[in-house]
Amino acid sequence: xxxxxxxxxxxxxxxxxxxxxxxxxxxxxxxxxxxxxxxxxxxxxxxxxxxxxxxxxxxxxxxxxxxxxxxxxxxxxxxxxxxxxxxxxxxxxxxxxxxxxxxxxxxxxxxxxxxxxxxxxxxxxxxxxxxxxxxxxxxxxxxxxxxxxxxxxxxxxxxxxxxxxxxx
Numbered sequence: 001x002x003x004x005x006x007x008x009x010x011x012x013x014x015x016x017x018x019x020x021x022x023x024x025x026x027x028x029x030x031x032x033x034x035x036x037x038x039x040x041x042x043x044x045x046x047x048x049x050x051x052x053x054x055x056x057x058x059x060x061x062x063x064x065x066x067x068x069x070x071x072x073x074x075x076x077x078x079x080x081x082x083x084x085x086x087x088x089x090x091x092x093x094x095x096x097x098x099x100x101x102x103x104x105x106x107x108x109x110x111x112x113x114x115x116x117x118x119x120x121x122x123x124x125x126x127x128x129x130x131x132x133x134x135x136x137x138x139x140x141x142x143x144x145x146x147x148x149x150x151x152x153x154x155x156x157x158x159x160x161x162x163x164x165x166x167x168x
Contacts (some may be wrong), residue, residue, distance in 0.1 A: 003145050011030060012029065014100065032046075036047060036049060038051050038053060039052040039053040039056075040053070040056050040120075040123060042123065042124075043124075044124070044125055049150070050128060051125065051130050051150040052123055052125075054148070054150065054153070055130035055132055055148030055150065056120055056123055056132065058077060058080075058153065058155060059117075059120060059132045059134060059146055059148060059155065060120065060145075060146055061077050062074055062077040062078060062155055063115065063118040063136075064118075066078060066113075066115050067104050067116060067118070068115070069104075069105060069113050070099050071096075071099065071100055071103060071104065072085065072096075073105065074099075075096055075099050076154065078094075078099065078155045078156075079091050079094075079154055079156065080152060080153040082106060082156045084096075094156075095127075103115075112136045112137060112139075112144070113137070115136055115137065116137055117136075117137055117138060118135065118136055118137075119134065119135045120132060120134050120159040121133050121134065121135055121143060121166060122135070122143075122164045123164075124164055126147075126158075126162065128149070128150070128151070129147040129148060129149050129150070130147070130148040130150060131145060131146075131147055131158055131162065131163075131164055132145070132146050132147075132148060132162070133145055133166060134146065141165070142163075143163070143166060145157070145158035145162070145163045145164060147159075
């Protein structure tokens with residue numbers, strides 16, 4: 001075959017090739033947008049979207065357990081250790097007795113009273129942690145700010161003075 005003996009143009013093959021290329025591109029775009037929507041539409045870099053997805057899920061599971069007054073399960077989510085009761089001294093910095101004082105519905109230290117509902121209103125990466133703002137019991141004033149550590153998968157209170165600005 002010489003240069004002047006070019007193969008005959010195959011329109012069906014080119015159409016099939018074009019459909020594969022545009023279909024693959026469209027599928028990647030749909031997957032990318034779906035991933036962004038599942039992560040809660042974060043205004044952040046795509047490599048942080050899994051942190052948003054996992055952090056919002058952990059906070060949601062934690063507060064659902066607190067609403068059901070299942071504090072042992074909630075503490076397991078807080079420390080990312082379902083079997084925390086087998087080694088209760090491992091979490092010495094925030095023991096279960098202090099956790100009960102903070103989150104129990106009958107505790108005087110719980111400023112929210114009986115937690116009946118929650119709504120995650122914002123989540124932002126702050127350094128290496130995900131800061132999540134939650135409105136408790138439909139409260140319109142100050143939000144509860146929790147930190148989710150994506151490396152240890154644990155929850156904690158946000159540092160003093162650090163909160164998400166929710167607007168006027």
